[in-house]
Amino acid sequence: MQVLTKRYPKNCLRTVMDQYSATVHNMEQVVMFPSLLRDMQPHAHEHQAQAGAPSLYNYFTMLKAICVDMDQGLQPWEEWQVRMAGYKGNEAVETEEGKEVLGQLNLEAQFHLHLSRLHHILTHLTLKAKEVTRIYQEITGQAM
Amino acid sequence: MQVLTKRYPKNCLRTVMDQYSATVHNMEQVVMFPSLLRDMQPHAHEHQAQAGAPSLYNYFTMLKAICVDMDQGLQPWEEWQVRMAGYKGNEAVETEEGKEVLGQLNLEAQFHLHLSRLHHILTHLTLKAKEVTRIYQEITGQAM
Numbered sequence: 001m002q003v004l005t006k007r008y009p010k011n012c013l014r015t016v017m018d019q020y021s022a023t024v025h026n027m028e029q030v031v032m033f034p035s036l037l038r039d040m041q042p043h044a045h046e047h048q049a050q051a052g053a054p055s056l057y058n059y060f061t062m063l064k065a066i067c068v069d070m071d072q073g074l075q076p077w078e079e080w081q082v083r084m085a086g087y088k089g090n091e092a093v094e095t096e097e098g099k100e101v102l103g104q105l106n107l108e109a110q111f112h113l114h115l116s117r118l119h120h121i122l123t124h125l126t127l128k129a130k131e132v133t134r135i136y137q138e139i140t141g142q143a144m
Numbered sequence: 145m146q147v148l149t150k151r152y153p154k155n156c157l158r159t160v161m162d163q164y165s166a167t168v169h170n171m172e173q174v175v176m177f178p179s180l181l182r183d184m185q186p187h188a189h190e191h192q193a194q195a196g197a198p199s200l201y202n203y204f205t206m207l208k209a210i211c212v213d214m215d216q217g218l219q220p221w222e223e224w225q226v227r228m229a230g231y232k233g234n235e236a237v238e239t240e241e242g243k244e245v246l247g248q249l250n251l252e253a254q255f256h257l258h259l260s261r262l263h264h265i266l267t268h269l270t271l272k273a274k275e276v277t278r279i280y281q282e283i284t285g286q287a288m
């Protein structure tokens with residue numbers, strides 16, 4: 001498994017994203033028959049499914065979907081809202097924001113919430129940095 | 145200004161992060177005397193400072209600090225909480241979470257909130273992907 005940690009410091013978001021991508025790609029290579037995970041649950045020494053609980057197959061598809069969204073890009077805001085509205089855990093995402101509790105498949109909704117907010121804030125900050133640069137050039141009479 | 149958009153799709157978070165880094169580095173190269181921005185405000189055709197409002201100098205230092213944090217890595221959770229507690233806009237971050245309003249220097253607090261949450265979730269999901277892989281190997285009797 002190739003983990004791309006050379007370019008960035010160990011603890012930065014880019015490194016964490018690269019490690020996640022590499023881990024999911026490794027999982028996809030190993031798990032050749034995902035249907036074998038359908039009735040299994042992610043508890044050590046207790047892999048039998050409990051009624052209503054997400055199976056390892058649910059985790060497998062969620063982990064893949066999150067990786068694609070992270071690598072391919074953000075969905076338009078409206079699409080994302082429609083998708084969020086479809087989650088049972090949607091309400092919990094809004095109200096339990098301040099807690100560290102990471103619910104089961106609710107994780108996907110939380111991931112998208114923070115990804116889209118960070119995307120939005122960074123886009124806004126990029127415009128701010130351009131504005132500061134431009135005004136400085138105006139003040140100092142530099143060519144723009 | 146070199147914008148690193150080759151490796152990733154246009155709309156993904158990595159691209160937005162790379163564009164932000166490049167824009168801030170360009171700003172730092174252009175703004176050789178940041179003190180000139182001390183009494184200026186980011187309104188077109190109205191650069192004089194208003195009492196209490198953040199100056200362009202405040203923006204300049206905030207944009208630089210965010211870039212360093214994004215590139216260098218996440219602070220430990222405790223340090224981050226202490227820093228957050230120091231923000232006047234801290235309360236607004238918690239309660240206005242669902243709104244799209246991006247307040248002035250409050251942006252820095254929002255940025256750190258979403259960066260650390262995303263970091264935390266991705267670290268957790270990476271462990272989940274490893275767990276799914278390991279259990280699949282156990283089930284299929286593959287060497288681990």
